[in-house]
Amino acid sequence: MKTNSNRSRRNHVSRSLRAPNGFSFYFKFIKNYLKNDYPNHSPQKRMKVASEKWNALTDTEKNQYKKFANDDRVLKQNPDLTVVQASNVDEPGNNKSLVMIFSDLSSHPVASDLSSEEFFDYDKYYKD
16 A cells, blocks of 8 residues: 555654553553453543543552553663563462563663662672
């Protein structure tokens, strides 16, 4: 299908998209639930329901999705970072896991604009 006489849609250079925000991840999470709960609604109406539910969430609940979006953005901007996910196997009822992000560049964290959170002061607690 031609969009212009000089180029086709297939050959069009894809543009850089903005990183997803917290609501985007929230919507991805509840999209299937909304399809089941509102089968006769159009996608636009489901989006409206999702935005109403998002606005009803507390800031603490919203921050979980915002943090997930920020982590996703950091990982996409820095492909040299390594993610390790470990769970506590000593406690059978514990289904929480610890996620750690490592960089191959340094064993000591350095100040960066990757996150608004302060980095852990490694030298304060661990001496070589």
